[in-house]
Amino acid sequence: RKEVEQDPGPFNVPEGATVAFNCTYSNSASQSFFWYRQDCRKEPKLLMSVYSSGNEDGRFTAQLNRASQYISLLIRDSKLSDSATYLCVVPSGAGSYQLTFGKGTKLSVIP
Amino acid sequence: NAGVTQTPKFRILKIGQSMTLQCTQDMNHNYMYWYRQDPGMGLKLIYYSVGAGITDKGEVPNGYNVSRSTTEDFPLRLELAAPSQTSVYFCASSTAQGAYYEQYFGPGTRLTVT
Numbered sequence: 644r645k646e647v648e649q650d651p652g653p654f655n656v657p658e659g660a661t662v663a664f665n666c667t668y669s670n671s672a673s674q675s676f677f678w679y680r681q682d683c684r685k686e687p688k689l690l691m692s693v694y695s696s697g698n699e700d701g702r703f704t705a706q707l708n709r710a711s712q713y714i715s716l717l718i719r720d721s722k723l724s725d726s727a728t729y730l731c732v733v734p735s736g737a738g739s740y741q742l743t744f745g746k747g748t749k750l751s752v753i754p
Numbered sequence: 755n756a757g758v759t760q761t762p763k764f765r766i767l768k769i770g771q772s773m774t775l776q777c778t779q780d781m782n783h784n785y786m787y788w789y790r791q792d793p794g795m796g797l798k799l800i801y802y803s804v805g806a807g808i809t810d811k812g813e814v815p816n817g818y819n820v821s822r823s824t825t826e827d828f829p830l831r832l833e834l835a836a837p838s839q840t841s842v843y844f845c846a847s848s849t850a851q852g853a854y855y856e857q858y859f860g861p862g863t864r865l866t867v868t
Binding site: 689 | 789794796799804844855858860
């Protein structure tokens with residue numbers, strides 16, 4: 644299994660739709676996980692952290708299944724401004740200060 | 755609060771030239787990182803530092819060098835630029851929040867080597 648693997652996308656969804664992204668990871672010792680958002684030609688920015696079974700922030704819900712080494716990100720009521728690439732991020736290396744970034748899943752929300 | 759700043763924003767180099775990408779953070783973070791991102795690819799770690807005076811190689815260090823003389827600054831040096839180094843370079847910093855380290859990124863430097 645690759646360190647971090649994401650749905651390849653792209654996802655093209657209408658405004659108001661619910662969309663889910665999946666991510667699998669190989670390091671079973673990982674304790675914290677992140678979803679970052681990257682807009683076109685911009686730097687990645689932290690969207691959500693996931694430390695236990697899940698986390699919810701408004702329209703965004705991240706869920707963690709440690710047994711299956713699987714993370715998901717659910718976006719409800721999609722907005723045009725949600726169009727971006729979503730990166731699944733998992734700690735790696737000897738210390739959790741090192742992160743491995745997935746290649747990302749591109750989302751386009753269509754009017 | 756400026757966060758992580760990078761200069762220059764854009765640069766075009768000829769093959770064989772050298773340059774330094776600058777990175778500064780004002781959050782007093784101990785950890786700093788350099789990544790490169792090629793089109794359609796994930797971020798690849800070039801070098802990282804866990805504090806002033808301490809640096810270590812990441813996944814793709816060949817062709818690059820770093821130094822960390824202060825907590826704030828973490829410059830990346832390219833010697834003998836090659837077309838394969840055409841990429842977007844991101845600097846990031848982090849600090850421990852409990853047992854977790856959330857990384858904050860600079861705006862990036864777009865480098866083209868021709």
